[in-house]
Amino acid sequence: MLASQRDLFDIPRHVCYLNSASYSPLPLKTQEAGRAAVGRKGQPWTLDAGFANRQNERARSAAARLINADPGDVALIPAISYGVATAAKVLTIPRGSRVIVLENDHSSPVLEWHERAEAQGFTVETVKQPADGDWTSAVLATIERTGAPPVSLASISSVHWSDGGMLDIDRIQVALRRHDAMFLIDATQGAGVLALDVKRLDPDVVIFPTYKWLLGPYGRAFLYMAKRHQNGVPLEQISAARRNVRAENAVYFTDLAYLDDARRYDMGERDYFISMEMAAIGMEMLSDWGAAAVAERIAMLTDRIADGVRDLGVNVLERRLRSPHILSLGFAGGLPDGLIEKLALENIYVALRLGRMRVSPHVFNDEADADRFVATLAKIVRR
Ligand SMILES: Cc1ncc(COP(=O)(O)O)c(C=O)c1O
Numbered sequence: 001m002l003a004s005q006r007d008l009f010d011i012p013r014h015v016c017y018l019n020s021a022s023y024s025p026l027p028l029k030t031q032e033a034g035r036a037a038v039g040r041k042g043q044p045w046t047l048d049a050g051f052a053n054r055q056n057e058r059a060r061s062a063a064a065r066l067i068n069a070d071p072g073d074v075a076l077i078p079a080i081s082y083g084v085a086t087a088a089k090v091l092t093i094p095r096g097s098r099v100i101v102l103e104n105d106h107s108s109p110v111l112e113w114h115e116r117a118e119a120q121g122f123t124v125e126t127v128k129q130p131a132d133g134d135w136t137s138a139v140l141a142t143i144e145r146t147g148a149p150p151v152s153l154a155s156i157s158s159v160h161w162s163d164g165g166m167l168d169i170d171r172i173q174v175a176l177r178r179h180d181a182m183f184l185i186d187a188t189q190g191a192g193v194l195a196l197d198v199k200r201l202d203p204d205v206v207i208f209p210t211y212k213w214l215l216g217p218y219g220r221a222f223l224y225m226a227k228r229h230q231n232g233v234p235l236e237q238i239s240a241a242r243r244n245v246r247a248e249n250a251v252y253f254t255d256l257a258y259l260d261d262a263r264r265y266d267m268g269e270r271d272y273f274i275s276m277e278m279a280a281i282g283m284e285m286l287s288d289w290g291a292a293a294v295a296e297r298i299a300m301l302t303d304r305i306a307d308g309v310r311d312l313g314v315n316v317l318e319r320r321l322r323s324p325h326i327l328s329l330g331f332a333g334g335l336p337d338g339l340i341e342k343l344a345l346e347n348i349y350v351a352l353r354l355g356r357m358r359v360s361p362h363v364f365n366d367e368a369d370a371d372r373f374v375a376t377l378a379k380i381v382r383r
Contacts, residue, residue: 001293001296001297001300002289002293002294002296002297002363004297004363004364004365004366005289005363005364006364006365006366008027008028008029008285008364009025009026009027009028009364010025010028010031011025011364014347015347015349016346016347016348016349016365016369016372016373017349017364017365017369018348018349018350018359018360018361018365018369018373019349019350019351019358019360020212020213020325020360020361020362021161021164021189021212021213021325021326021351021358021360022212022351022358022360023211023212023218024211024212024213024214024215024362025215025364026215026216026217026278026282027215027281027282027285029281029285030215030216030217030278030281030282033277033278033281034217034274034275034277034278037273037274037277037278038274040273041273041274051273052271052273052276053271055271055273055276055277055280056076056266056270056271056273056276057071058276058277058280059076059220059222059276059277059279059280059283060074060076060222060263062279062280062283062284062287063208063222063224063283064224065283065284065287066191066192066196066208066214066283066286066287067187067191067196067197067198067206067224068196068197068198068199068200069198069199069206069224072261072262072263073198073224073225073226073227073230073261073262074222074223074224074225074262075222075223075225075262075263075264075265075266075267076220076222076266076267076270076276077207077221077222077223077265077266077267078219078220078221078267079108079209079219079221080106080108080109080186080188080207080208080209080221081107081108081111081112082221082223082235082267083205083207083221083222083223084108084109084112084155084184084186084207085112085235086223086225086232086234086235086265087155087184087204087205087207087223087225087229088112088113088116089232089233089234089235090225090229090232090233090265091153091182091184091204091205091229091232093116093120093122093152093153094122094150094152095120095121095122096121096122096149096150097122097123097149097150097151097152097153098122098123098124098125098148098149098150098151098152099113099117099122099123099124099125099151099152099153099154099155100124100125100126100127100139100142100143100151100153100154100155100156101113101124101125101126101127101154101155101156102126102127102129102135102139102156102157102160103126103127103128103129104129104160104162104163104354105156105157105160105161105186106157106161106186106188108186108188109155109156109157109184109186109207110124110155112155113153113155122152123149125142125148127139127142127156129163132321133163133165133317133318133321133322134165134321135160135165135166135167135321136166136167136168136171136172139154139156139167139172139175140171140172140175143172143175143176143179143181144175150179150180150181151176151179151181152181152182153181153182153183153184153204154172154176154181154182154183154184155184155186156172156184156185156186157185157186157187157188157189157190158185158186158187158189158190158194158196159189159190159194159323159325159326160189161188161189161326161353162328162353162354162356162358163317163328163353163354163356164317164322164323164325164326164327164328164358164360165317165321165322165323166194166321166322166323169183169185169196169201169203170201173201173202173203182204182205183203183204183205184203184204184205184206184207185203185205185206185207186207186208187206187207187208188207188208188209188212189212189213189323189326190208190213190323191206191208191213191214192208192213192214192283192286192287192291192294193213193286193291193294193295193298193323193324193325194291194295194323194324195291195292195295196291198224198226202226203224203226204225204226204228204229205223205224205225205226205229206223206224207221207222207223207224208221208222209221209222210222210278210279210282210283213286213325213362214279214282214283214286215281215282215285215286215362216275216278216279216281216282216283217275217278217279218275219272219275220275220276220278220279223262223265224262225262225265227261230260230261230262230264232264232265233258234258234264234265234266235265236267236268238266238267238268238270240263240266240270241258241259241263241264241265241266242255242256242257242258242259243255243256243257243258243259289363294363295324295325296324297363298324298325298361298362298363298365299324299325301361301365301366301367301369301370302322302324302325302326302327302359302361303319304367304370304371304374305327305359305361305370305373305374306319306327308370308371308373308374309329309374309377309378312377312378312381312382313331313332313381314329314330314331314357315329315330315332316328316329316330325360325361325362326358326359326360327358327359327360328353328356328357328358328359329356329357329358329359330355330356331356331357331381334355335352335355335356335357336380336381339357339380339381340352340357342380343373343376343377343380346376348372348373348376350373359373
């Protein structure tokens with residue numbers, strides 16, 4: 001099994017950080033790269049003309065490798081909401097059709113469709129949070145609902161951000177394909193930990209940021225767009241998306257045609273080479289470890305915690321329904337007042353999400369963290 005990677009981070013032993021689903025710490029290497037990059041921006045004359053582009057392509061390739069895409073199928077974007085807005089501009093949602101979203105999914109893969117539904121004449125159908133925690137069956141039932149308008153798109157997370165439920169994207173893709181419907185996957189809570197092979201699955205859109213499981217900075221995210229959708233109009237109009245609009249040219253607007261691949265969807269002012277390099281480093285680390293090894297290590301910790309809290313009257317999703325890396329603890333009668341804060345006072349960091357406690361370890365956590373969390377939680381709730 002992959003060993004604890006704690007030494008690669010700046011995490012004092014008394015800190016028990018179990019909140020990577022919110023934001024992970026930066027590896028030491030990433031922090032050093034960030035400091036060096038800030039220094040470079042302080043002395044811009046040291047930068048050669050190709051520097052920013054090399055950083056951009058390094059990050060693009062690292063993102064592509066994580067999901068087995070070609071680098072040209074990946075655009076550089078700042079946020080999931082930006083990627084969904086781009087997809088919504090590019091994909092055709094027929095009038096009278098349904099777009100499927102998940103109840104209480106993060107706002108980013110959801111709100112764009114609500115905003116467009118009336119004007120574009122489609123409906124948004126929300127899959128109810130299933131009482132048994134089985135999101136996959138609930139989505140499949142919604143796709144197959146008899147008498148309903150045709151499904152055109154599912155815009156959903158591969159792991160539910162609040163309850164940690166895992167969606168079987170293979171089975172959902174098969175069902176969507178049967179209905180000629182498209183698939184937008186918000187892989188924010190999955191990329192790097194759960195293997196995702198776009199060449200095999202062939203989804204339409206996949207989007208993920210770096211600041212959570214990919215151990216990177218804020219403001220860097222990636223948009224995979226299937227080749228069949230690489231002919232759309234980008235959200236923003238920038239020179240880098242065009243074949244030949246360059247400041248170095250004698251004629252600035254030499255060729256206005258869009259690039260042939262997903263690079264046409266790159267964000268404006270993309271040469272932000274400080275955090276782009278930082279983003280690349282975390283993604284490269286995750287790819288080098290491999291999703292299977294990362295998931296195995298974190299599952300060992302979430303299983304240990306799930307076992308440990310069994311006698312505390314909390315409920316957790318069944319093992320087969322939950323993701324290996326996010327454990328959501330529900331308390332009968334709701335979360336006891338101030339519980340998250342009381343844990344933080346003991347240097348144990350977890351998150352309150354929609355009335356439940358979300359516990360999300362990463363590769364830097366170990367058995368000592370898991371046991372300390374369980375023991376401290378037991379002490380507080382039994383008081
Ligand atoms: C499933 C999911 N999608 C998206 C986001 C963030 O979206 P954005 O990058 O648009 O802020 C989060 C953050 O918690 C998330 O959990």
